[in-house]
Structures are given as structure tokens and as C-alpha cells.
Amino acid sequence: MASKKAVLFNLWGVVVSPRPAETFLKFEETHKLPSGFLEKLVTNEDSAMQRAERGKLSLSQMIPELDAECVSAASDQKVSLPAGFSVKSLLEELRDSTTVNKHILQTVATLRRQGLLTGVLANQWVDDSGCGDSSGRLLSLLGGHFDVVLQSCRTGLRVPEADLFISALKQLGVPPKQVHAHTHTHTHNLTCHHFSLVRSKNARISMEGKFQLKTHYQRRDITIEGYCHRRDITIEEILP
Known part of the structure; x- marks a missing residue:
């Protein structure tokens, strides 16, 4: 399988x-x-x-x-x-001023049709201002397009903390796999597995664009391999 x-x-x-x-x-x-x-x-x-x-x-x-x-x-x-x-x-x-990038949602729809799971990692706070309808609408929209949406204010974890990625993987049912990557822009202690992280709208997709986050989780090292993609990412750049 x-x-x-x-x-x-x-x-x-x-x-x-x-x-x-x-x-x-x-x-x-x-x-x-x-x-x-x-x-x-x-x-x-x-x-x-x-x-x-x-x-x-x-x-x-x-x-x-x-x-x-x-x-x-x-x-x-x-x-x-x-x-x-x-x-x-x-x-x-x-x-x-927050605007949803509709072409990203189109990309996500294509990925899901190809059998890939998708998730959003969001550094957000709880909006109790009484003007939080926009936040609620955004969450509803994301929930309809992605398999999982993780908010930092609900998990207590922020991007790029390893435990937030691990939580996303557990919810998606994607098992970790030892994969080591290197980066010229990140020196986090990170570990990676079998997924891509679309994190930057400006970075070019390349081997050098990977980052490595190593962490110790349940007595083993988990490696999370992430690729930085442009905001105008194409399907061909994600699919194997």
C-alpha cells in the first residue's frame, strides 16, 4: 500500500x-x-x-x-x-486587508483529487473584538478546502515549532519517515517526513530550498522535510 x-x-x-x-x-x-x-x-x-x-x-x-x-x-x-x-x-x-489567494485553493482542490492530504498551519489569536465574523468566515472557508486546519491559539503551538507539524501529521494519519534535508535559510532543530510545507511565496523550489527541523518525539528523532514554494506554485512542482 x-x-x-x-x-x-x-x-x-x-x-x-x-x-x-x-x-x-x-x-x-x-x-x-x-x-x-x-x-x-x-x-x-x-x-x-x-x-x-x-x-x-x-x-x-x-x-x-x-x-x-x-x-x-x-x-x-x-x-x-x-x-x-x-x-x-x-x-x-x-x-x-486579509485576502484569500483563490489560486491556492484551486491548487489544493487539484492535490486532493490526486489523493494528497492537505493542511493549513496558522499563527492566529482569538478574536473577541465583536468584529470577528471575518475570522469565522475564513475558518469556515479553510475547513471546506483543507483536510485539517491547525490554529496556534487552539493548539498552543506556533509555526515553525516541530510539535505543530507532528500534530498535523497525526491528525492526517501520515506516518513519519526518516528523511534528512538541508537548508541555506533555516538552521532550526527540525525533523522531517513525507510531506511538503508550502511556507514561502518567494522562495524558489529547489534542493537548496529545503529546510530541516529535528526534534525528539516519543524517544525517536522525527525529520520533517519541507519545500519552500512561491505563492504562484504550480501542481507540477508539488506532485511527484
């Missing part, structure tokens, strides 16, 4: 656009903040945004904490924040 194969898609920048980093940059330019000010702040694993993505804070709880982090970082870096500054408008822009 042929082994099951799966293709996992990163939500941001692949299934939906734009990537949060693009929205952050636009916000920084609008408010005359140093480039990378917000990106550096939110990528700290103890930041309010990452805690919200792990389900430890809701959106309404995240906003004041993230505001306070911005004020503290601005003070440390001697950056002037505009009067009445709040990340609330940034997060609203991120929500309102």
Missing part, C-alpha cells in the same frame, strides 16, 4: 495575503517609525502577540499589553511614538 502524502500550507503569505510583516512595514512608514520596529518587537517569544498566538491572551487582552511593549521599546530606542498611538488600528488593518 502506498504511503500517505500530505502538503502543509502556511496561512500567512501563502493561503492569504499580505504577510503580517508587510502590514507592519506599511504601518511603520505611515507613523514614521524605524523600519523593523514592530517586527523586532512581536518576534520576541515573550511578546504579547506571540502569547496571544499561543492562546494565552485574547485580542482584547493583547492590545493594551502590546501597546505597553511598544511604549517601552520606544523609550529604550529613543523613538517618538505619535500622540494616541495604539496597535489597535494596526491589527484592524491586518484583519481588513
